[in-house]
Amino acid sequence: MTGWVVIAGIGPGNDAMVTPEVTAALAEATDVVGYIPYVERIAPRDGLTLHASDNRVEIDRSQHALQMAAEGRRVVVVSSGDPGVFAMAAAVFEAVEFGDPAWRQLDIRVLPGITAMLAASAACGAPLGHDFCAINLSDNLKPWHVIEKRLRLAAEADFAMAFYNPRSKSRPEGFAKALNTLQETCGDNRPMIFASNVSRPDQAIRVVPLQDAKPEMADMRTVVLLGNSQTRIIPGTEMIYTPRRSDL
Amino acid sequence: MTGWVVIAGIGPGNDAMVTPEVTAALAEATDVVGYIPYVERIAPRDGLTLHASDNRVEIDRSQHALQMAAEGRRVVVVSSGDPGVFAMAAAVFEAVEFGDPAWRQLDIRVLPGITAMLAASAACGAPLGHDFCAINLSDNLKPWHVIEKRLRLAAEADFAMAFYNPRSKSRPEGFAKALNTLQETCGDNRPMIFASNVSRPDQAIRVVPLQDAKPEMADMRTVVLLGNSQTRIIPGTEMIYTPRRSDL
Numbered sequence: 001m002t003g004w005v006v007i008a009g010i011g012p013g014n015d016a017m018v019t020p021e022v023t024a025a026l027a028e029a030t031d032v033v034g035y036i037p038y039v040e041r042i043a044p045r046d047g048l049t050l051h052a053s054d055n056r057v058e059i060d061r062s063q064h065a066l067q068m069a070a071e072g073r074r075v076v077v078v079s080s081g082d083p084g085v086f087a088m089a090a091a092v093f094e095a096v097e098f099g100d101p102a103w104r105q106l107d108i109r110v111l112p113g114i115t116a117m118l119a120a121s122a123a124c125g126a127p128l129g130h131d132f133c134a135i136n137l138s139d140n141l142k143p144w145h146v147i148e149k150r151l152r153l154a155a156e157a158d159f160a161m162a163f164y165n166p167r168s169k170s171r172p173e174g175f176a177k178a179l180n181t182l183q184e185t186c187g188d189n190r191p192m193i194f195a196s197n198v199s200r201p202d203q204a205i206r207v208v209p210l211q212d213a214k215p216e217m218a219d220m221r222t223v224v225l226l227g228n229s230q231t232r233i234i235p236g237t238e239m240i241y242t243p244r245r246s247d248l
Numbered sequence: 249m250t251g252w253v254v255i256a257g258i259g260p261g262n263d264a265m266v267t268p269e270v271t272a273a274l275a276e277a278t279d280v281v282g283y284i285p286y287v288e289r290i291a292p293r294d295g296l297t298l299h300a301s302d303n304r305v306e307i308d309r310s311q312h313a314l315q316m317a318a319e320g321r322r323v324v325v326v327s328s329g330d331p332g333v334f335a336m337a338a339a340v341f342e343a344v345e346f347g348d349p350a351w352r353q354l355d356i357r358v359l360p361g362i363t364a365m366l367a368a369s370a371a372c373g374a375p376l377g378h379d380f381c382a383i384n385l386s387d388n389l390k391p392w393h394v395i396e397k398r399l400r401l402a403a404e405a406d407f408a409m410a411f412y413n414p415r416s417k418s419r420p421e422g423f424a425k426a427l428n429t430l431q432e433t434c435g436d437n438r439p440m441i442f443a444s445n446v447s448r449p450d451q452a453i454r455v456v457p458l459q460d461a462k463p464e465m466a467d468m469r470t471v472v473l474l475g476n477s478q479t480r481i482i483p484g485t486e487m488i489y490t491p492r493r494s495d496l
Contacts, residue, residue, distance in 0.1 A: 016272070019362065021264035058492075084369040086492075090377030093489035097482045104485045110370035112362045114267065121332040122358035129338030131398055133381035133407060142494035146406075150379055153405040157398045159381060234345045237352045241341035244306075244334075246390035 003069035005106060007089045009082040009113015010041060014199035017114045025076050025111060033065045034078035034088070042078065056140070058088060062095035066103045082115035086136045086164045116223040117162035120195035124205050125234075126241040127193060127225050132160035137178055139171065147174075148181060155185040160242050161226040166218040176215040182226065183211055191233060191240055193225040194218055207233070207240065251317035253354060255337045257330040257361015258289060262447035265362045273324050273359060281313045282326035282336070290326065304388070306336060310343035314351045330363035334384045334412045364471040365410035368443035372453050373488040375441060375473050380408035380490075385426055387419065395422075396429055403433040408490050409474040414466040424463040430474065431459055439481060439488055441473040442466055455481070455488065 006025045011017035026032065031049045032042050039052035053061050065075045079087035089110050096103045121128045133154050137147060154161055167175040189209040194217045196204045206217060210226065218224055231242040254273045259265035274280065279297045280290050287300035301309050313323045327335035337358050344351045369376045381402050385395060402409055415423040437457040442465045444452045454465060458474065466472055479490040 011267075014269070016269035017267045017360070019259075019265045019267055021262070024264070082366050082370075084366055084374045084376050086377075089370070089374035090489050090492045093373050093377075093482060093487055094491060096485075096487065097480065097489075101484075104482060104487075108487070110374065112265070112366045112370040114360045114362070115366065118330050118332055118360045118363065122330075122337070122360040125341050126332045126337035126358065128332050129334075129341075131381065131383045133379065133402075133405075135379045141492050146494050150405045150407070153401045154381075157381075157401040157405075158394075159398070232345065234341065234352060236349075237344075239341055239344065239352075239356070241338050241345075243342060244338045244389050246394050 003072040003074060003106065005065050005069045005075045005077060005092065005108045006111055007077045007079065007083040007092055008111045010038060010078050010080060011114040012081055012116050012119040012198045017119065017199055019111070019113065022111050022113065028074055029076040030073045031068055031075045032078055033061050033075060038078045038080050058091035059095050062088070062092040063099055065092065066095055066099060066106065069106050070100070070102060079113070082113045083110055084112065085115045085134065116164065116198055117225065119198045120193065120223045120225055123195060123198055123203065124193055124207065125239040127191070127227050127231055128160050128162065129242040129244060130160060130228060130246060132162065134162045134164065136164045137174055138165040138168070139174055144174065144177070147178065151178060151181045152185050155182065158228045160228045160231065163224040165220055166222055166224050167215065168220050172215065175218055179213055179215060186210055188229060190227040190229060190231050193240065194222050195225065196222045198223065251320040251322060251354065253313050253317045253323045253325060253340065253356045254359055255325045255327065255331040255340055256359045258286060258326050258328060259362040260329055260364050260367040260447045261445065265367065265447055267359070267361065270359050270361065276322055277324040278321045279316055279323045280326055281309050281323060286326045286328050306339035307343050310336070310340040311347055313340065314343055314347060314354065317354050318348070318350060327361070330361045331358055332360065333363045333382065364412065364446055365473065367446045368441065368471045368473055371443060371446055371451065372441055372455065372486065375439070375475050375479055375488045375490050376408050376410065377490040377492060378408060378476060378494060380410065382410045382412065384412045385422055386413040387422055392422065392425070395426065399426060399429045400433050403430065406476045408476045408479065411472040413468055414470055414472050415463065416468050420463065423466055427461055427463060434458055436477060438475040438477060438479050441488065442470050443473065444470045446471065455486070
């Protein structure tokens with residue numbers, strides 16, 4: 001029996017956004033590991049063991065997955081959205097590099113998924129329709145001054161922006177600081193989009209002019225998008241898009 | 249009969265990456281419009297008319313789709329990858345804004361897809377596993393100095409980067425200029441990834457140190473990824489990842 005690890009993106013929440021290759025990998029798996037709410041999305045069946053773990057134990061979870069694969073099991077590591085965007089893929093490769101050298105010979109594959117920013121963008125039009133960046137606002141793994149610098153440079157580059165993990169209970173002040181920076185640096189009233197529970201029945205999309213955005217509009221279940229200087233709301237509609245053309 | 253327009257992402261090429269909601273929309277459609285090679289991916293059937301058009305006619309194609317929907321037809325506009333990333337969604341909304349005011353009342357939905365950069369990232373590990381940006385290197389719709397400025401600011405921000413449309417026959421010099429800028433501004437030998445025909449049987453992934461990258465390694469069917477200053481290749485493997493942690 002040959003083991004493997006598949007790091008699979010299960011999209012933002014709606015099963016109609018899970019790709020067939022991810023569904024096929026789950027059907028072949030002996031074990032699924034992941035953060036509790038993501039593992040809860042996987043249907044139990046005979047021969048499949050579900051290993052749900054808490055947040056912030058990404059390396060432990062990765063080591064567990066790799067160890068099981070080394071023992072011949074077929075392991076799917078589930079990530080919300082896309083595993084390569086602020087999710088489990090980088091954690092698994094970090095665990096490979098600094099773990100048992102035998103793990104480097106394992107069959108490890110990453111299966112992409114619909115990441116939250118693209119589902120949110122689709123839900124309100126095409127706000128990321130021109131050059132854009134994606135920034136993780138969590139300062140668990142990087143100092144705040146790095147985030148601050150990136151926000152200023154992204155504004156100067158006139159990127160549309162997507163923000164993951166904007167706000168947690170343990171550090172509610174981060175997003176307030178980010179908003180201040182963006183309001184000052186962008187200096188205009190481009191649309192900011194707060195998208196919660198994207199693609200789920202309780203999806204909520206709130207659009208406000210940047211200068212009216214408030215920290216409490218976001219929590220950790222929100223992905224926040226910000227247009228560039230040219231982003232438009234089509235008059236009389238709720239459709240938002242960033243033009244393909246830039247004449248700046 | 250009520251018409252609609254769905255702007256659907258059909259992923260980078262492998263049908264196993266097409267989401268079920270996109271497949272369902274195609275099953276309900278009366279008409280599919282899109283660029284020739286993307287429409288060729290749609291299986292013909294009774295009751296479905298395929299309208300393939302050439303590149304660079306995005307607004308004409310959008311107007312055609314909207315007009316058919318206004319006449320009660322069920323139209324899927326197909327985009328490779330994700331429709332919101334350098335693809336048809338922004339073009340359709342531009343056509344709505346500047347077209348027949350009645351089009352603003354149409355049922356228009358965007359269904360996300362697996363965009364090329366995330367499929368390419370998955371194919372080689374997790375090179376976009378930290379903050380990153382996506383830049384369209386085509387200068388059809390923006391002046392070169394805007395691209396140049398964004399490259400410099402993205403390097404200063406230490407974003408990992410994804411480049412779409414790096415090189416065409418009509419303007420082969422653009423990517424050479426971009427490479428020069430990146431080689432000079434980044435000043436290191438982080439991995440650059442040239443991913444062609446991602447997810448297809450003829451997928452080709454080539455990884456070179458940034459200073460060894462050459463313009464002819466890319467064409468319009470290539471998506472190019474560049475790590476940030478911390479991106480690593482796990483020794484003895486071909487796995488590339490950008491660490492989640494940043495201590496800069």
